[in-house]
Amino acid sequence: MELDILKECKNAARIGISGHVRPDGDCTGACLGLWQYLRRCMPEAEVKVFLEKPPEIFAQIKGFQDIISDFPDEAPFDVYFVLDTSSDRLGGAEKYFLAAAKRINIDHHVSNHGCGDVNYLRPQVGSTCELLYDLMDAQKLDRDIAMAIYTGIIHDTGVFQYSNTSPETMEKGARLISYGFDFPRLIQETFYQRTYVQTQIMGRALMESIRFMDGSCIVSAVDRRVMDFYNAEPKDLDGIVNQLRNIKGISCAIFMYQTDGQEYKVSMRSDEKVNVAEVAAYFGGGGHARAAGCTMTGTFHDCVNNLSLHIEKQLAAAVKGSD
DSSP: OOOOHHHHTTTOSEEEEEOOSSOOHHHHHHHHHHHHHHHHHOTTSEEEEEOOOOOGGGTTSTTGGGOBOSOOOOOOOSEEEEESSOGGGOGGGHHHHHHOSEEEEEEOOTTOOOOSSEEEEOTTSSOHHHHHHHHSOGGGOOHHHHHHHHHHHHHHTTTTTSTTOOHHHHHHHHHHHTTOOOHHHHHIIIIIOOOHHHHHHHHHHHHTOEEETTTTEEEEEEOHHHHHHHTOOGGGGTTHHHHHHTSTTOSEEEEEEEEETTEEEEEEEEOTTOOHHHHHHHTTOEEOSSEEEEEEESOHHHHHHHHHHHHHHHHHHHHHHHO
16 A cells, blocks of 8 residues: 555644654655655645754755754654664654554565554665655645655665666666756765765775685774774774675675674675675564664674674575585
8 A cells, every 4th residue: 555645644734754863865865855845745734854964964964953963852744754774773763653643654675574653664666765756746846856866876786886777766766867856976976975984995905805715705893993093983984895795796885884882783785695784683683685884792703703603694595505
């Protein structure tokens, strides 16, 4: 059953929108795209976005400066949208979601089983922004909404190169760029461009990476000492795991960074031989078959050894299945 966004919001005076902590391109584009759409279609309603401040590379999206990131006390919302995640990853915005009269969850992560009164979950679709495009009235889109939605699609499909890109995804991308925004600049500045610090720390992570499992897997980690040396923040580590995965012969890439003494944030990317969403789920994380993550405790070697047990089983099954 298709979700009618405007029907669900009928007569709502106050509408809230949130996405996951550490918002990426799909999360940011989805929140701001829906914010613009509702404001355009329902000018009488108050619409707010509550979200940890996204990276500045997304500042060119309309509404970026209107994002509320300090999570003040608010009266209950009539309708509250949770996009690109389930409620357990809302951070400071979770209180708004729990207090809302109606809660709507729109997501494409296979690990999300729905947290709203209304759930629209399509794990076969490449991005939450693509889902929103399907749910929006094309006659009510404009240049700025199209730009926000396009941003999410390119970030979660790797500019249309990941396996979650369908012919329909390409067609939607074509229709979106017809609205006239500068899409080459958008792709360059939000997807490829790196600061000097980001490039330095990526170079170090690649240089110190380790291949294992007969060279089919690779891992690299950045600890607090290295991050402090480069004066780097977690956002400066974006893209490292993708570069590891690009190395010839790699079926599964793992990148970790230290968040506490014995705690690491783990990102994984893979090919068709390894479903990293299953690996991440075992450790309380989630994501997609080819891109997933989790938080783990222990030393670097503890984390790698525990991940390896699950990755190795999948690689062995893949080899057996090809015999």
